[in-house]
Amino acid sequence: MKILIGSKVNSRHIKRLKTIGEELGVELNIVCSEDKAVLKKEVEDAEVLVIWWSTFDPEYVRVGKKLKWIQTLTAGVDSFLLPEVKERGIILTSMKGIHGIPMSEHIMGMLLGVIRGLFKLRENQRQKKWDRPRVEELYGKTLVILGLGNIGIELAKRAKAFGMRVIGVKKTLEKVEFADQVYSSDQWLTAIEEGDVIITILPYTPETYHMIGEDAFARMKNEAIFMNFGRGNVVDEKALIEALKAGQIRAAILDVFEEEPLDPDSPLWEMENVYISPHMSALSNHYMERAFEILARNLQHYIKGESLENVVDFTKGY
Incomplete structure (x- = not known):
């Protein structure tokens, strides 16, 4: 399973995600980048996309034919509420609760x-x-x-x-x-x-x-x-x-x-x-720790075929 992360990520977070995969019998290929050109190429065969709104491009959804789940690294999801995401049944989850x-x-x-x-x-x-x-x-x-x-x-x-x-x-x-x-x-x-x-x-x-x-x-x-x-x-x-x-x-x-x-x-x-202040009130030295707690739990749910946390309701918009 390929997971594409549109952010810099500490190696111990990557190790934790891979350990979850190993424990559940799934080999994870995790690619991290903030470069939009790289992301656009790598998303082609990715099943999971983990990304900030600032590094997201709607084109990733069109190019990412294998995408099944998008985990945003933000609470706000208005940039991700695309018709194609809904039509293709791609699961969209947010980082609600860590801010x-x-x-x-x-x-x-x-x-x-x-x-x-x-x-x-x-x-x-x-x-x-x-x-x-x-x-x-x-x-x-x-x-x-x-x-x-x-x-x-x-x-x-x-x-x-x-x-x-x-x-x-x-x-x-x-x-x-x-x-x-x-x-x-x-x-x-x-x-x-x-x-x-x-x-x-x-x-x-x-x-x-x-x-x-x-x-x-x-x-x-x-x-x-x-x-x-x-x-x-x-x-x-x-x-x-x-x-x-x-x-x-x-x-x-x-x-x-x-x-x-x-x-x-x-x-x-x-x-x-x-x-x-320049849209920074949610930033914290603990942000990624909290975000990867949610991501780790959701990855376990996803592999097991269980319901994910913070699934976005397209009707409500959050």
Whole structure:
């Protein structure tokens, strides 16, 4: 069985996968590369493709006539939702569930940077300027989380540790640990009206495209901080920019954008009340360890003919 991995991989991870194959009586041929030309050639006879969205090319599916399973190295799968994948019955699985810790830490770090004036302090330091910026506390503020899955729950846990009130929005209305209140997805506009901090961790689907636009920003408090750590196209960036310029919201903290990398000419770069990170909140020194835990389990399931973890529902888009 040939497994093609579109990433650099530590040799011990490769050894572990091969050991799984040996124990289950299957000889594995594992090829690793980040070169798209190499990947396109090697995928021709590969049965399994393990890959990042950044190294994926839809052409691999057309060329890979023997492909039966694609394991993404990301939680987001919008780049992989191709008609041919569905039509050919290729199993598509994601890395859902491994991003909660790094993303929630990153989110809280950037939020504290704004609330406690840490970004401004760094700027003052460079200018040798002894000045005290505006500072507040997270304690007592209300955080509204749009998308209360694994990442949202990890974020809620950390927010509660800072004494924040947490409101979550999810498809099914049910009690969730660390959330003080949960709204169903059709009540999200009501929920955001209560937020001092509003964050979306929603995936991209046809239903969420530009979901947060002019109407949503008009409903937010003027002092609200808006954060997007899900998918860029869930937010209408033009509407966001106008809301920031008009003072409808206080600030925006953004890790994802409609087009990436963010255009150097985008007004977002130079806006005083915008804080940017380059789609990196999920990165961690433990990322590949966690990813290969899922891959190893799924490989065992696949060889045994069992159901895999994190199988993507093409109807839902995640």
